Each structure stands twice: as C-alpha cells, then as structure tokens.
Amino acid sequence: MKQFFAELFIWWHKQTLGTRVWTRLHGLHVGTDEAGNRYYRSRKGDRRWVIFNGPVEASAIPPGWHGWIHHRVDSLPTEEQYAPKFWEKPHQANLTGTVRAYRPQGSLFARGERPKVSADYDAWSPE
Numbered sequence: 001m002k003q004f005f006a007e008l009f010i011w012w013h014k015q016t017l018g019t020r021v022w023t024r025l026h027g028l029h030v031g032t033d034e035a036g037n038r039y040y041r042s043r044k045g046d047r048r049w050v051i052f053n054g055p056v057e058a059s060a061i062p063p064g065w066h067g068w069i070h071h072r073v074d075s076l077p078t079e080e081q082y083a084p085k086f087w088e089k090p091h092q093a094n095l096t097g098t099v100r101a102y103r104p105q106g107s108l109f110a111r112g113e114r115p116k117v118s119a120d121y122d123a124w125s126p127e
Contacts, residue, residue: 015052019051026042026047027042027043027049028042030078031077031078033064033065035053035091036053036054037051037053038050038053039069039076048071049069057094059093059094060091062077062084063085064077064082064084
C-alpha cells in the first residue's frame with residue numbers, strides 16, 4: 001500500500017503510477033546500465049525514457065546511454081560494445097546544496113578565513 005501511494009504522489013523518487021502504466025502499455029525494455037537504471041523505447045520507436053534505480057538524478061545516466069536517450073545515436077550501448085573515452089569520468093552525484101558541495105578557495109562558505117585581496121572594501125573614515 002505504501003508503494004502504491006508513493007508511486008501516486010512522489011514523482012521525484014523512481015517512477016509514478018502513470019509512468020508504470022505507460023511503460024506497460026507502450027514500452028519495450030532495451031537495456032539496463034551498471035547502476036541498475038532501466039531504459040525503454042516506445043513500440044513506434046519515437047520516444048525513449050529511463051526508469052531510475054533510486055532517486056531521479058538526470059546526471060546518473062552514463063555517457064553511452066546519454067547519447068542514446070537524447071537521440072544522438074540510434075545504436076544501443078549494449079549493441080556496439082561502448083567503451084568510455086579516457087576523459088569520461090564515472091558518475092558523481094550532484095552535491096549542490098549539500099554539506100559536501102564544492103566550495104572554492106575564497107568562497108564565503110569555505111572553511112577558514114578568506115584571504116585578503118587588493119580589491120577588498122575599506123570603509124571610509126573622515127579624518
């Protein structure tokens with residue numbers, strides 16, 4: 001029962017009831033990536049979608065599947081034995097808005113004090 005209500009109202013976590021029904025009626029499973037995300041295409045072949053294994057995170061789609069899901073390539077990564085390029089890095093979750101977010105040196109949220117720079121503001125004081 002809990003799963004039913006979750007699918008009805010929580011669209012940002014896995015799939016909704018509507019997505020489940022649409023996938024049953026119109027979808028063909030074409031593959032699964034190493035993270036457990038499942039990829040589908042419509043029977044007509046004009047639509048492609050993914051059902052995430054866990055929270056919906058668009059950046060969790062690996063590079064090989066990204067090209068397919070965005071219609072940049074027609075062949076599936078499983079068919080062409082896709083090998084990532086040397087510059088493609090493994091998925092790292094988007095940490096923006098979390099405690100572990102990237103904070104460059106000089107950021108107000110970085111640890112420690114910000115180093116002084118020549119363009120810092122000096123308050124005016126009458127002599």
